[in-house]
Amino acid sequence: xxxxxxxxxxxxxxxxxxxxxxxxxxxxxxxxxxxxxxxxxxxxxxxxxxxxxxxxxxxxxxxxxxxxxxxxxxxxxxxxxxxxxxxxxxxxxxxxxxxxxxxxxxxxxxxxxxxxxxxxxxxxxxxxxxxxxxxxxxxxxxxxxxxxxxxxxxxxxxxxxxxxxxxxxxxxxxxxxxxxxxxxxxxxxxxxxxxxxxxxxxxxxxxxxxxxxxxxxxxxxxxxxxxxxxxxxxxxxxxxxxxxxxxxxxxxxxxxxxxxxxxxxxxxxxxxxxxxxxxxxxxxxxxxxxxxxxxxxxxxxxxxxxxxxxxxxxxxxxxxxxxxxxxxxxxxxxxxxxxxxxxxxxxxxxxxxxxxxxxxxxxxxxxxxxxxxxx
Amino acid sequence: xxxxxxxxxxxxxxxxxxxxxxxxxxxxxxxxxxxxxxxxxxxxxxxxxxxxxxxxxxxxxxxxxxxxxxxxxxxxxxxxxxxxxxxxxxxxxxxxxxxxxxxxxxxxxxxxxxxxxxxxxxxxxxxxxxxxxxxxxxxxxxxxxxxxxxxxxxxxxxxxxxxxxxxxxxxxxxxxxxxxxxxxxxxxxxxxxxxxxxxxxxxxxxxxxxxxxxxxxxxxxxxxxxxxxxxxxxxxxxxxxxxxxxxxxxxxxxxxxxxxxxxxxxxxxxxxxxxxxxxxxxxxxxxxxxxxxxxxxxxxxxxxxxxxxxxxxxxxxxxxxxxxxxxxxxxxxxxxxxxxxxxxxxxxxxxxxxxxxxxxxxxxxxxxxxxxxxxxxxxxxxxxxxxxxxxxxxxxxxxxxxxxxxxxxxxxxxxxxxxxxxxxxxxxxxxxxxxxxxxxxxxxxxxxxxxxxxxxxxxxxxxxxxxxxxxxxxxxxxxxxxxxxxxxxxxxxxxxxxxxxxxxxxxxxxxxxxxxxxxxxxxxxxxxxxxxxxxxxxxxxxxxxxxxxxxxxxxxxxxxxxxxxxxxxxxxxx
Numbered sequence: 001x002x003x004x005x006x007x008x009x010x011x012x013x014x015x016x017x018x019x020x021x022x023x024x025x026x027x028x029x030x031x032x033x034x035x036x037x038x039x040x041x042x043x044x045x046x047x048x049x050x051x052x053x054x055x056x057x058x059x060x061x062x063x064x065x066x067x068x069x070x071x072x073x074x075x076x077x078x079x080x081x082x083x084x085x086x087x088x089x090x091x092x093x094x095x096x097x098x099x100x101x102x103x104x105x106x107x108x109x110x111x112x113x114x115x116x117x118x119x120x121x122x123x124x125x126x127x128x129x130x131x132x133x134x135x136x137x138x139x140x141x142x143x144x145x146x147x148x149x150x151x152x153x154x155x156x157x158x159x160x161x162x163x164x165x166x167x168x169x170x171x172x173x174x175x176x177x178x179x180x181x182x183x184x185x186x187x188x189x190x191x192x193x194x195x196x197x198x199x200x201x202x203x204x205x206x207x208x209x210x211x212x213x214x215x216x217x218x219x220x221x222x223x224x225x226x227x228x229x230x231x232x233x234x235x236x237x238x239x240x241x242x243x244x245x246x247x248x249x250x251x252x253x254x255x256x257x258x259x260x261x262x263x264x265x266x267x268x269x270x271x272x273x274x275x276x277x278x279x280x281x282x283x284x285x286x287x288x289x290x291x292x293x294x295x296x297x298x299x300x301x302x303x304x305x306x307x308x309x310x311x312x313x314x315x316x317x318x319x320x321x322x323x324x325x326x327x328x329x330x331x332x333x334x335x336x337x338x339x340x341x342x343x344x345x346x347x348x349x350x351x352x353x354x355x356x357x358x359x360x361x362x363x364x365x366x367x368x369x370x371x372x373x374x375x
Numbered sequence: 376x377x378x379x380x381x382x383x384x385x386x387x388x389x390x391x392x393x394x395x396x397x398x399x400x401x402x403x404x405x406x407x408x409x410x411x412x413x414x415x416x417x418x419x420x421x422x423x424x425x426x427x428x429x430x431x432x433x434x435x436x437x438x439x440x441x442x443x444x445x446x447x448x449x450x451x452x453x454x455x456x457x458x459x460x461x462x463x464x465x466x467x468x469x470x471x472x473x474x475x476x477x478x479x480x481x482x483x484x485x486x487x488x489x490x491x492x493x494x495x496x497x498x499x500x501x502x503x504x505x506x507x508x509x510x511x512x513x514x515x516x517x518x519x520x521x522x523x524x525x526x527x528x529x530x531x532x533x534x535x536x537x538x539x540x541x542x543x544x545x546x547x548x549x550x551x552x553x554x555x556x557x558x559x560x561x562x563x564x565x566x567x568x569x570x571x572x573x574x575x576x577x578x579x580x581x582x583x584x585x586x587x588x589x590x591x592x593x594x595x596x597x598x599x600x601x602x603x604x605x606x607x608x609x610x611x612x613x614x615x616x617x618x619x620x621x622x623x624x625x626x627x628x629x630x631x632x633x634x635x636x637x638x639x640x641x642x643x644x645x646x647x648x649x650x651x652x653x654x655x656x657x658x659x660x661x662x663x664x665x666x667x668x669x670x671x672x673x674x675x676x677x678x679x680x681x682x683x684x685x686x687x688x689x690x691x692x693x694x695x696x697x698x699x700x701x702x703x704x705x706x707x708x709x710x711x712x713x714x715x716x717x718x719x720x721x722x723x724x725x726x727x728x729x730x731x732x733x734x735x736x737x738x739x740x741x742x743x744x745x746x747x748x749x750x751x752x753x754x755x756x757x758x759x760x761x762x763x764x765x766x767x768x769x770x771x772x773x774x775x776x777x778x779x780x781x782x783x784x785x786x787x788x789x790x791x792x793x794x795x796x797x798x799x800x801x802x803x804x805x806x807x808x809x810x811x812x813x814x815x816x817x818x819x820x821x822x823x824x825x826x827x828x829x830x831x832x833x834x835x836x837x838x839x840x841x842x843x844x845x846x847x848x849x850x851x852x853x854x855x856x857x858x859x860x861x862x863x864x865x866x867x868x869x870x871x872x873x874x875x876x877x878x879x880x881x882x883x884x885x886x887x888x889x890x891x892x893x894x895x896x897x898x899x900x901x902x903x904x905x906x907x908x909x910x911x912x913x914x915x916x917x918x919x920x921x922x923x924x925x926x927x928x929x930x931x932x933x934x935x936x937x938x939x940x941x942x943x944x945x946x947x948x949x
Contacts, residue, residue, distance in 0.1 A: 056538055065414050067928045068389045069437020069588040076574040076587065091538035096386045100489045100545030103382040103913055109544045130414075136729040137747075138412040140391055141383045142736040171434040172414035179415050199434060200588055203574070242607070255593060256835035260600035263607020285586035289578045289616075292585030294607070297598035300430055300591070308419075313427040 057214055058113050058121040060152055061095035064138050064145040065172050065181055066127030070163040071097045073200035077207040078287035090210065093121075096140075107141055114155050122213065123156035123191075125149065125166045125184050128173060132180030149187060158192045158219055160209060161185065164302060167195040167227075174308035185226065192219050195226040199302035202283055205231045225305075227277070236273035236299050239281030242266065255296070266293055270314040272301030377404050379738065382913045383411070385920060387486040389438040390927025392886065394898075394916060395741060398907050403916070406895075406902035408886045409739055409746040410927050415727065420876045425451045425868050426594045426840070428876060432864065433589050435878070436929045438481075440588040441474050441580060442857040443864075443878075443929070449667060450853025450864040451594045455845055458666065460833035463596035465823040466583050468662050469617065470590065471855075472816030473579040476624050478858040479762075479809045480576075480632055482924045484562075484569040487802065490918045491639050492554060492562035495547035498531055500556035508557050513634040517568065526564050546914040553642045562639065565631050572631075576624040582613050596835030601827060609834075614827075618820055625813035636806040637787055640799055647790050650798030650919040652901030654683035655756050656764030657884065659691060659863060661856035662815060674815055675856050678768040679753060683796050685771040691753070693852050693863050696721070699879060702750040705743070705888035707731065715891040717752060720865045720877040721850070748930050750887040750896060751879050759897040760860025760884045761923060763795065763804040776814075780807040798901070801922040842871040857881050859924050882930035885923050898923060 017023070061071075092098070093113040094106070101109055113121055127145075130137035135144030153159060164170035166184050173181040185193050196209055209228055212220040220228040237243065245251070245265040252260045252269055267274070273281075276299055280291040292299055298314070301307040376399070383393035391412040397405040420431055428451060433444035445467060452459060502524035509518040533539075546552075554562070577587040583599045584590020591598060602608020660670055660677030670677060678688035692698055700717030703710055709726045710716060718724055730744050739745040752758070769777030784807055785792060794800055839845065847870060854863040860881030867875035885897040895903075901919050908915070 056536070058538070063391070065412060067434050067437040069434070069440060072437050072440065072588045075570060076577065078574045091540045093538075093540060093543060095541065096384050096391075097389070098485060099386050099541045099543070100494070101543065102384065102386045102917055104911070105544040105546075106384055106386050112543075133729055134733070136731070136734065137414075138391065139734050140411065141393075142381075142732075142734055144734045147735065171419065171431055172416060174419045174431075176418065178418050179413065181414070200437060254837050254840070255598055256596065256600050256833065256837060260598075261602035261608050261832070262605050263602065280586075284581075286574065286578045286581040289581040290585055291581075292591050295581070295583060295585035295591065295599045296608075297585050297591035297593065302589075308431070312424045313430060314424075 056089055056091045058091045058093050058117045059124060059210075060093060060110060060113055060121055060156070061097075061124040061126065062145075062148060062152060063096045063140075064125070064127030064129050064149070064165075065179070066163070066165045068097060068126070069200040070126045070165075070206070071095070073203045074162075074206045075203070076286060077203035090122075090214070103141075110152070114152060118155035120157050121155065122158055122160065122210075123152055124160045124162055126162045128165045128169045128181040128183055129187055130172075130179035131182045132178070137179040146187065149184065153188045153191055156191055158194065158213065159184065159188060160213075161193055161195045161197075162206065163201055164197045164199045164307070167197040168305040170199060171308055174306075193226060194219050194222065194228060197227060197232075197303040197305075198278060201303070202231075202279060202285055204283055204287075205279055223277075231279040231283075232277045232303070234277065234279070234282070236276045236278055236281050236293070237271075239279075240273055240293055241281065242293060260296055263296075266296075266298040268316055269298045270312070270316055271298035272304070272307070272310070273299040275310075276301040276304050276307075278303040378910060380907075380910055380913065381738065382916055385917070385925070387489070387917075387921060388925040388927065389436060389929070390925070392920070392925050392927050393739070394902070394913075394920060395739060396902060396907075396916060398910055401906055401908070403902045403905045403907060406899045407739070407741040407745060408748075408888065408896070408898040410748040410886060410930055411746075412927065413727065413747040414928075417876055417878075420873050423873050424842075424871070425454070425866060425873050426842075428866070428873060429592045429594070432876075432878065433592070435880075436926055437588040439474070439478055439858050439926055439929065441470060441584065441590050441592075442855060442862065444590070444592040445471065446853045446855045446857075446862050446864045447866075448592045448594050448853070449855065450851045450866045451868075452667075452851070453853055454849040454851025454866055454868050455594075455839050457595055457836055457839050458668070459596045459836055460831075461666075462601065462823060462826055462831065462834050463836075464663055464666060465819050465826070466597045466599065466834070467592075468819045469621070469816055469823065470580055470583055471662065472812040472819065473576055473621070473624070475812040475858055476628060476809055476816070477573055477576050478924075479805045480569055480628065481573050482805065482858075482921075483632060483636065483802075484566045486924065487921045488562055488566055488639075489545060490914065490921055491552070491643060492566075493547050493549075493552040493559050494530070494542050494545065494563055495534070496552065496554070496556050497559035497563045498527060498534065498556075500527065500560035502527060502560075505557040505560045508638075509561050512638055513630050515630040515634075517564070523560055523564060526567070527560060530563065546912050549912055549914050550908050551914050551918075554639065555642075558638055558642065562635060565635055568631065569627075572624075572627050576620055576627075579617050579620050582617055583609070593835060595837055595840050596833075598835070600834050601832040603827065603832070614820075614824065618817075621813070621816045621820055625817065628809045628813045632809060633806055636803065637784070640788055640803060643799060644788065644790060644794070646799040646918065647788075647794030647797045649905055649915075650801070650901045650922060651683075651796040652903075653757050653759050653895075653897050654681075654796055655753075655758045656680040656767055657691065657753050657758035657760050657861050658764045658768040659693065659854040659856060659861040661854075662812075674811075675765050676768055676772045676774060678772065679758065680764070680767055680771060681756065683793075685767055688768060688771045693854060698754055699863075700752055700755075701879065702752060702890045703744075704750070704891040705741075705745055706749045707744050707747055708749065717755075717891070720863075720879055721867075721875075723865070723875070723877040744888075746888040748883050748887040750890045751884050752890060752894075755892075757890065757894045757896050757900070758884055759923075760881045761801065761804075762808045762858070762860075763801045764860065765856060766804040766807055767795065776811055780810055798919045798922040805924070845871060848874075857929075859926050859929070860884060880926075880929040882923075882926045886925060886927070886930055898925075 094110040138145040377397040385392040393409040395407045429444040429447040505523040506520040580587035580590040660673040662674035665672035696719040865877040887896040
């Protein structure tokens with residue numbers, strides 16, 4: 001085996017070939033990733049070219065106030081070679097969850113990458129930073145998480161805030177936020193920050209964000225809240241396969257009732273899909289297996305800021321009610337959830353009047369089909 | 376003269392753990408375990424809807440995901456006297472079996488294997504011999520010389536790139552690595568295969584709970600309504616999917632995980648006499664087959680074992696005030712009545728007060744308070760929790776399925792039963808438990824199918840879902856056997872809201888600091904006398920600590936910052 005025959009830093013494509021995947025599979029992967037990051041067909045060649053020629057990028061992945069669900073979701077990323085590529089083919093130089101080295105050897109690996117690849121490495125942050133009590137609520141190697149974050153951010157090319165913890169503080173920042181849990185964009189200045197909220201984010205979304213960055217050498221287009229548009233520009237409600245039931249006014253009234261068995265809309269059970277921007281309805285979870293609404297539970301809105309304090313889980317989110325089904329989600333999102341019963345009643349009436357004709361037609365159609373079948 | 380070494384961060388675990396150890400004559404003489412992150416979620420829960428608690432406490436941990444949510448809905452159901460339908464119990468059990476399978480495989484390959492498998496040495500293996508060895512221990516099809524040769528070439532090129540990623544600065548070449556190169560190569564191959572496998576088995580959670588990590592639960596049952604004649608419900612296709620995943624999962628455990636575990640263990644039999652620690656084990660029991668309230672129906676029987684004496688199993692009562700108590704003598708908290716008393720969780724009181732050195736620091740003062748973990752005790756005893764305890768209690772209770780797998784493993788390895796009380800025993804028990812849970816998962820699945828076939832499609836009991844139906848006050852306990860050990864939540868409901876919520880978590884039992892009497896907890900005790908070949912390389916320490924599968928975010932979870940926890944004394948049970 002002559003190692004000198006190979007370049008020091010192989011490209012993705014070379015590594016893909018070495019792993020025994022045919023070029024066809026590589027192209028398929030590139031097309032799939034291109035689709036996920038919302039590219040036109042014509043841009044696929046660009047993805048392929050980038051994956052063929054770029055060396056592996058060093059990645060530092062820090063863990064603060066978190067539960068490691070983001071790391072777990074990341075390793076669930078399931079398109080044929082994504083897990084391999086992203087775990088092995090980026091150079092994941094520091095991650096407390098998976099790295100072989102501990103203690104001083106782990107710290108040395110971190111320092112080495114920070115020095116050797118200054119200005120080039122991608123910094124991923126999982127978890128919030130506790131600012132209370134001078135930062136003593138999260139310490140690693142005798143340092144506070146803030147100290148570690150500031151040092152690592154200094155030489156980062158870009159920063160990814162994984163999950164709701166790093167993006168908006170998540171559960172530990174829910175009222176009364178006793179440790180002063182703080183999302184990282186409030187602590188790092190002067191660096192591009194990509195927020196990838198969700199508890200956790202979908203594995204393939206995490207993979208998609210990294211691949212976008214690797215492919216184009218720049219961060220994906222972000223919305224006004226700093227999230228990649230490709231995955232966070234649509235409400236779960238707009239992409240939900242149960243949306244027609246909402247439009248038809250057909251709802252689950254209580255868990256496990258007849259309507260639940262028929263898969264009707266979960267809006268009345270407290271579904272936060274109408275105010276939640278995420279890709280769950282389109283990409284689904286665990287390689288497209290399902291998503292919360294498909295498994296009968298309302299969306300809890302885990303990718304939205306302050307979702308723990310946006311009303312109770314099973315309380316009907318009424319703020320968007322009364323705006324009509326085509327209301328602009330941005331407008332809706334600005335209104336606090338948990339509005340009065342009056343608004344609800346108004347919406348119910350509006351829905352019934354506005355849609356009664358539609359519902360009648362649906363019912364009529366259904367009856368006709370049944371008759372036809374029986375006959 | 377001993378030398379103090381520090382391992383921080385301890386990696387390949389969940390969360391933030393620091394170990395300080397004193398080494399003398401190549402062995403650990405004294406050890407201190409410290410949890411260094413806290414989120415104080417208990418206070419966040421106060422005043423919220425009890426039906427929402429599962430979602431909050433589910434976020435305690437994303438590795439042993441689902442298990443806090445399950446324990447939470449059980450504790451609310453206990454408080455509100457809700458009995459869930461059999462199908463919901465079965466679905467929860469199936470999800471739980473899936474969790475054991477996933478968690479244990481990921482622990483073995485991705486968190487623990489590199490303590491035993493020398494990745495760099497695998498490059499020296501002869502692929503043909505590796506193939507012969509693999510085929511001699513398992514009928515797993517990915518075992519040809521070409522397969523191992525391709526893998527080896529990939530890793531060679533990976534190493535040649537100079538960018539070692541997660542393998543950088545590992546302890547490769549350390550004298551404590553004992554495996555032949557061929558076994559190292561098999562271990563490395565299966566590290567990568569397990570990474571692919573683990574994302575499949577959790578699809579069971581996605582089907583029943585919508586996603587993984589953090590699937591959804593429901594007080595009163597499960598939200599995944601059975602609608603066998605509807606595309607949206609749990610229909611024949613969804614069920615077939617679950618059945619296939621469970622079957623494939625079981626195959627991987629039987630054909631990859633267990634053969635690897637046994638092959639690796641056979642080279643490390645000396646670790647059957649290292650890391651024994653306390654010898655006290657605590658198990659709450661789990662996987663009900665006749666409803667959660669019928670403890671005798673549990674697949675995992677409950678009980679406590681003291682001083683490695685498996686001829687006697689003690690009963691455990693979580694509601695008795697003098698059984699489970701938490702101490703804070705060496706924890707960064709304050710108690711109103713002084714720091715040397717123990718409190719039952721229903722009287723739980725915790726005011727966090729950091730008194731350690733100001734960061735950045737080199738050492739903790741371990742004569743004082745040195746961790747965010749409290750120190751739980753059972754009747755004053757330090758107890759180990761986890762798979763080893765579960766296997767021992769099942770064995771000691773005379774359960775045939777436990778005896779079968781334990782006796783076979785002991786025979787295959789040709790080691791005495793005392794070898795179970797060790798680092799190796801802990802790691803082996805986790806594998807044996809995976810074999811049991813993989814089979815039980817399929818058994819529960821068959822029962823679910825039989826119920827549906829017989830016309831029972833109920834999945835949730837909603838009669839007491841509306842808070843208007845609740846009593847003014849209620850208290851409850853929910854318990855489970857999380858992958859890492861005995862877990863319990865205590866809730867107090869007042870005026871439809873959470874008045875108090877307390878958790879005592881597996882890693883709190885195992886990783887806690889000393890108690891008021893100076894008794895060590897499980898990690899510290901297990902590290903005593905562990906050999907350390909190179910003081911600057913903590914490989915042996917990692918072996919023993921990893922054998923417990925630490926989960927730190929769980930262990931320092933939800934303490935109340937202001938110490939205004941309401942005292943709740945048990946009025947239930949005796």
